Amino acid sequence: MTGLLDRELLFVTGKGGVGKTTVALAAALAAVRAGRRTIVAEVGGQQRIPRLFGRTGVPLGAELQLADGLWTVSIDPALSLEHFVSKQLRSRPLTQLLTRSNVFRAFVDAAPGAHELVTIGTAWDLAQTRRWHRDLAPFDLVVVDAPASGHGIALLRTPRTFGDIARVGPMAQEAYKVAEWLRDGHRAGYLAVALAQEMPVAETLELERTLRRSLGRPLDAVIVNAVLPRRFTAAQLREVAALTDDRPRARAAQHVVASFAERVRVQQSQLSRLRRGTGAVVGTLPFVIAPALELDDIEALSARVQLTIA
Numbered sequence: 651m652t653g654l655l656d657r658e659l660l661f662v663t664g665k666g667g668v669g670k671t672t673v674a675l676a677a678a679l680a681a682v683r684a685g686r687r688t689i690v691a692e693v694g695g696q697q698r699i700p701r702l703f704g705r706t707g708v709p710l711g712a713e714l715q716l717a718d719g720l721w722t723v724s725i726d727p728a729l730s731l732e733h734f735v736s737k738q739l740r741s742r743p744l745t746q747l748l749t750r751s752n753v754f755r756a757f758v759d760a761a762p763g764a765h766e767l768v769t770i771g772t773a774w775d776l777a778q779t780r781r782w783h784r785d786l787a788p789f790d791l792v793v794v795d796a797p798a799s800g801h802g803i804a805l806l807r808t809p810r811t812f813g814d815i816a817r818v819g820p821m822a823q824e825a826y827k828v829a830e831w832l833r834d835g836h837r838a839g840y841l842a843v844a845l846a847q848e849m850p851v852a853e854t855l856e857l858e859r860t861l862r863r864s865l866g867r868p869l870d871a872v873i874v875n876a877v878l879p880r881r882f883t884a885a886q887l888r889e890v891a892a893l894t895d896d897r898p899r900a901r902a903a904q905h906v907v908a909s910f911a912e913r914v915r916v917q918q919s920q921l922s923r924l925r926r927g928t929g930a931v932v933g934t935l936p937f938v939i940a941p942a943l944e945l946d947d948i949e950a951l952s953a954r955v956q957l958t959i960a
């Protein structure tokens with residue numbers, strides 16, 4: 651029992667293309683079934699979630715309802731900053747004057763970590779009773795579909811770094827609140843997505859070390875995605891290997907079975923290596939045969955994700 655769906659933040663990260671968006675949505679669907687008002691936040695201009703629900707043309711930064719209890723947003727640092735500044739200034743015209751000025755924009759674009767800070771700050775804001783934008787309601791759970799590991803960690807580090815540099819003022823105060831939230835084991839949970847291969851496993855173990863070093867937090871769970879089924883028993887494999895049928899088709903079939911079995915063997919050994927190396931709960935998702943996963947496929951995977959992280 652990791653209780654990840656009971657927290658306010660579920661941060662999903664991992665190497666590029668391993669299934670982060672798929673797992674983030676699957677986890678969110680599980681949270682919705684558990685009655686939690688949930689939002690999946692995509693970052694870095696991604697908008698894959700609305701498309702899975704057949705929605706297109708959604709503006710960046712808009713909180714879009716997809717189903718009962720489920721929303722999504724693609725966090726737009728510029729809009730987030732506008733909301734933040736407007737909360738501080740309490741004047742809409744003044745905010746617009748400031749945030750839409752070229753000098754201000756140039757300053758924000760050049761300030762190291764500014765985009766990361768407002769991005770993770772927005773994820774935090776989504777879960778606050780008093781939102782930066784007063785008309786918006788808070789969420790019970792924010793699932794962040796984070797960028798690949800290195801950038802994901804940068805998002806997590808920035809509030810602390812920024813707070814230490816700025817020290818005083820509303821930005822620093824807010825940054826420290828976010829940093830504290832990220833370190834709070836009752837509020838924030840960390841989930842890595844991996845594949846059962848040499849490099850992704852190595853990177854997941856490295857990610858766990860980095861998370862501990864930079865945030866003082868462990869990974870709570872790892873979902874190993876696209877795991878092949880163990881279709882043949884050892885006895886069946888021996889039987890196939892011993893066949894002495896020389897017809898080309900029989901040879902080809904023998905080869906297919908042997909190479910599939912080898913891939914399964916490698917995956918299982920990487921899975922064991924991961925389980926030995928991490929303190930996190932490890933769950934798996936099966937490889938689904940489809941050109942690209944649709945919402946129905948992700949719904950089906952969601953029950954498996956729930957078993958690992960609920």
Ligand SMILES: Nc1ncnc2c1ncn2[C@@H]1O[C@H](COP(=O)(O)OP(=O)(O)OP(=O)(O)O)[C@@H](O)[C@H]1O
Nearest residue numbers: 666667668669670671672876935936937938942943
């Ligand atoms: N278990 C699975 N079986 C088969 N295909 C899968 C599985 N999980 C994900 N995919 C497919 O793999 C591709 C990548 O998945 P996804 O977009 O979730 O990865 P990602 O880590 O978010 O990628 P990126 O780093 O580009 O954001 C998608 O086409 C998705 O449909």
Ligand SMILES: [Mg+2]
Nearest residue numbers: 670671696795
């Ligand atoms: Mg993605």
